[in-house]
Amino acid sequence: xxxxxxxxxxxxxxxxxxxxxxxxxxxxxxxxxxxxxxxxxxxxxxxxxxxxxxxxxxxxxxxxxxxxxxxxxxxxxxxxxxxxxxxxxxxxxxxxxxxxxxxxxxxxxxxxx
Amino acid sequence: xxxxxxxxxxxxxxxxxxxxxxxxxxxxxxxxxxxxxxxxxxxxxxxxxxxxxxxxxxxxxxxxxxxxxxxxxxxxxxxxxxxxxxxxxxxxxxxxxxxxxxxxxxxxxxxxxxxxx
Numbered sequence: 001x002x003x004x005x006x007x008x009x010x011x012x013x014x015x016x017x018x019x020x021x022x023x024x025x026x027x028x029x030x031x032x033x034x035x036x037x038x039x040x041x042x043x044x045x046x047x048x049x050x051x052x053x054x055x056x057x058x059x060x061x062x063x064x065x066x067x068x069x070x071x072x073x074x075x076x077x078x079x080x081x082x083x084x085x086x087x088x089x090x091x092x093x094x095x096x097x098x099x100x101x102x103x104x105x106x107x108x109x110x111x112x113x
Numbered sequence: 114x115x116x117x118x119x120x121x122x123x124x125x126x127x128x129x130x131x132x133x134x135x136x137x138x139x140x141x142x143x144x145x146x147x148x149x150x151x152x153x154x155x156x157x158x159x160x161x162x163x164x165x166x167x168x169x170x171x172x173x174x175x176x177x178x179x180x181x182x183x184x185x186x187x188x189x190x191x192x193x194x195x196x197x198x199x200x201x202x203x204x205x206x207x208x209x210x211x212x213x214x215x216x217x218x219x220x221x222x223x224x225x226x227x228x229x230x
Binding site: 002033035042043044045048056058088090092094099100101102103104105106107109 | 146148150155156157158159160163165204208216217218219220221222223
């Protein structure tokens with residue numbers, strides 16, 4: 001158990017809908033990262049937050065957004081969902097430094113029908 | 114351009130055999146970090162090992178060992194005396210500060226390891 005929690009574990013929804021994925025980092029960690037794992041793209045970095053502020057953006061679509069709250073939990077919002085958004089979404093956390101190891105949560109499997 | 118290449122897609126071994134996973138990376142950074150993560154069938158990503166670019170000493174941790182060679186940009190990972198529980202997908206990942214200024218991870222496509230009892 002990495003100490004990172006993600007809810008829900010599974011999510012099934014329809015095209016055009018909006019969903020919210022939630023992540024709680026390890027105790028004491030200030031950085032939260034979101035990654036997407038799909039069959040065609042593999043594991044890709046989406047976005048990073050550090051202590052409530054956006055620090056870096058990767059291959060995140062405009063339909064996707066995220067935020068980190070004062071209690072350091074983070075939410076990834078996916079809207080106008082398409083079939084191609086079906087993937088495993090991981091959250092990872094680290095203390096916050098540039099050299100930190102990232103510890104991953106169990107992931108949320110999103111299926112868009 | 115792919116930053117991390119894991120050429121072997123699926124590797125099958127008989128239990129108790131050793132298995133070595135190859136990873137080749139590409140970076141312009143002088144300070145970077147390399148990782149191996151394991152993804153068992155249950156789906157979670159488990160951190161295994163980490164190596165920084167300025168320490169080329171190879172190490173052994175239990176049944177895991179790794180061979181980091183900066184000259185060939187390779188970071189290979191070996192499981193000794195494999196067990197059925199080692200069956201998983203193994204990902205090599207690179208963290209570099211240039212050009213992004215943060216330690217986002219760039220992952221390879223993974224090696225599916227199947228240990229046959």
